[in-house]
Amino acid sequence: QVQLQESGPGLVKPSETLSLTCSVSGYSISNGYYWGWIRQPPGKGLEWIGTIHHSGSTYYNPSLKSRVTISGDTSKNKFSLEVSSVTAADTAVYYCARVTRSLTGCYDYWGQGSLVTVSS
């Protein structure tokens, strides 16, 4: 059974960098599929952040691209998200998920989510 687990600080100060890691078990990320990050501000809908393939190819939401970096570590079966220069608008539950195809696929396995609050 594929399982994903987000980890990282729950509180980040404005202007600093948000960093989260997604640990994957039950499937080797180097075997294929794509891996993505999605966020959900409190009381709002879902927003796509970006997607990575084990080859290193990445795709980002243009509205966040200048501040977002997604990277992968196949040796540890993990992938990570960094969002720089955060503001209160970046406060959200951040989910990692497996993606069946790069940009056209669906998210078939999700982590439980990690709430990140941006506040001084």
Added chain:
Amino acid sequence: QSALTQPASVSGSPGQSITISCTGTSSDVGGYNYVSWYQQHPGKAPKLMIFDVSNRPSGVSNRFSGSKSANTASLTISGLQAEDEADYHCSSYTSSSTLRVFGGGTRLTVL
């Protein structure tokens, strides 16, 4: 404002059928068969219910079905059950610079 438009809420009684719409444009919903639907219970992660417009993943009840007409995709839940009460989100690929879009979500209440 979300790129795909969903009603904020829908409701139905146990045993009834309901349909949730997801309206986009010819650049997303209308142009490609890459619409997916997710169920989200309060405080939980989303769960995939429908992919590629009308396909059900293994383990999802056949009470859930998806369809599309022009720029609007729909999720239909038949034989409503109390456990279906949740938020439902649609998503699509888009050929616009955004690449990937979601709807704002629909709260389903089982009366």
